Amino acid sequence: MEDPDAAELTGPVFGVTDVSPLDADLTRRHLAEPLGERITVEGRVLDRDGRPVRGQLVEVWQANAAGRYRHQGDGHPAPLDPNFTGAGRCLTDDEGYYRFTTIKPGAYPWRNHVNAWRPAHIHFSVFGRAFAQRLVTQMYFPNDPLLPYDPVLNSVTDERARARLVAAYDHDLSVPEWSLGYRWDITLDGPAATWTEHGR
Amino acid sequence: MKPTPSQTIGPFYGYALPFAGGGDIRGGDIRGGDIRGGDIARGGITVHGHVYDGAGAPVSDALLEFWQADPSGGLRGAPGTLRRDPVTGAIIGRDGVAFTGFGRTPTDADGHWTLRTHTPGNGYISVCLFARGLLHHLYTRVYLGAEPSGPLADALTPERRRALAAVEEREGVYRFDIHMQGEKETVFLDFA
Ligand SMILES: [Fe+2]
Numbered sequence: 001m002e003d004p005d006a007a008e009l010t011g012p013v014f015g016v017t018d019v020s021p022l023d024a025d026l027t028r029r030h031l032a033e034p035l036g037e038r039i040t041v042e043g044r045v046l047d048r049d050g051r052p053v054r055g056q057l058v059e060v061w062q063a064n065a066a067g068r069y070r071h072q073g074d075g076h077p078a079p080l081d082p083n084f085t086g087a088g089r090c091l092t093d094d095e096g097y098y099r100f101t102t103i104k105p106g107a108y109p110w111r112n113h114v115n116a117w118r119p120a121h122i123h124f125s126v127f128g129r130a131f132a133q134r135l136v137t138q139m140y141f142p143n144d145p146l147l148p149y150d151p152v153l154n155s156v157t158d159e160r161a162r163a164r165l166v167a168a169y170d171h172d173l174s175v176p177e178w179s180l181g182y183r184w185d186i187t188l189d190g191p192a193a194t195w196t197e198h199g200r
Numbered sequence: 201m202k203p204t205p206s207q208t209i210g211p212f213y214g215y216a217l218p219f220a221g222g223g224d225i226r227g228g229d230i231r232g233g234d235i236r237g238g239d240i241a242r243g244g245i246t247v248h249g250h251v252y253d254g255a256g257a258p259v260s261d262a263l264l265e266f267w268q269a270d271p272s273g274g275l276r277g278a279p280g281t282l283r284r285d286p287v288t289g290a291i292i293g294r295d296g297v298a299f300t301g302f303g304r305t306p307t308d309a310d311g312h313w314t315l316r317t318h319t320p321g322n323g324y325i326s327v328c329l330f331a332r333g334l335l336h337h338l339y340t341r342v343y344l345g346a347e348p349s350g351p352l353a354d355a356l357t358p359e360r361r362r363a364l365a366a367v368e369e370r371e372g373v374y375r376f377d378i379h380m381q382g383e384k385e386t387v388f389l390d391f392a
Pocket of ligand 1: 118121
């Protein structure tokens with residue numbers, strides 16, 4: 001079916017009132033620095049034609065360095081960090097770049113099966129120009145030995161598509177005497193003016 | 201370029217994505233003619249419902265997002281859904297004037313959600329559903345009116361078309377349940 005007037009071909013807009021400058025630095029929300037390996041994660045949000053997605057909202061959430069979420073549903077017996085919440089937001093700039101400062105999250109067990117461990121990952125929520133481009137996904141770290149064992153990552157069955165969920169260590173992005181840099185670009189799907197009824 | 205794959209939202213998004221007032225997108229300066237009783241005399245409307253899994257059990261950790269036209273049918277939206285207090289950085293929400301057109305709310309322990317909004321001029325509210333059990337989010341629409349119409353509705357069987365219509369429980373209060381799977385599965389849309 002085709003509907004060029006579909007509301008999903010447009011989407012919510014965000015602006016300077018929707019983020020505070022501190023939102024993009026997850027290490028500066030509390031009285032002291034969080035424990036863990038300080039990292040910078042940067043990348044571009046692009047559409048399928050490679051055009052930057054400008055001024056759109058990117059949200060992240062993650063476990064602390066010990067692999068524990070600040071969520072009462074997380075029963076992993078690892079310590080909470082009083083200096084780390086683990087949520088951040090920013091807007092993409094004119095070239096589509098987002099940038100966060102945080103700490104590297106820890107791996108955590110999740111009882112999916114015996115000895116099930118999630119590799120270190122950061123959850124991402126991204127808006128495009130259209131509601132139909134909405135994306136929620138997870139970013140992984142390169143050379144993590146847990147990647148082959150993770151059913152969540154492996155729910156993406158195509159190996160090349162899986163590789164697009166793994167960030168690259170970028171030495172030029174590392175800040176001397178401060179943080180290690182990871183680069184991860186995001187390509188949003190669609191939007192298409194055509195739609196089908198899901199699964200039918 | 202190849203798209204970045206989707207991954208489940210997981211169980212722990214709750215301290216990151218929901219925000220106070222996320223399910224109340226009413227603005228203070230809404231025009232739009234005389235649709236739906238002056239948009240119920242400008243107090244707006246309430247849309248609510250449950251999210252159920254394939255076994256009919258309520259889904260207590262789903263997240264719903266809403267995107268819609270204003271009462272005159274405009275889809276421009278406005279920034280400011282997550283407006284901040286400049287001192288504390290806390291989210292204080294929309295300014296009560298601009299209609300941002302965007303809302304977000306998690307389901308409660310009973311799988312229930314509520315949206316307070318204005319009647320969209322084009323007749324429907326777009327819904328994006330996230331849940332731990334979904335590898336990819338699902339899109340549907342809530343049509344406000346007994347007989348949904350337009351390119352999407354016209355392409356459906358009468359039965360499926362009626363399933364997209366919210367039930368008006370009383371004046372200005374609409375019910376729309378979402379069934380993620382099973383016999384009563386909601387009409388979900390793929391835009392890829
Ligand atoms: Fe996670």
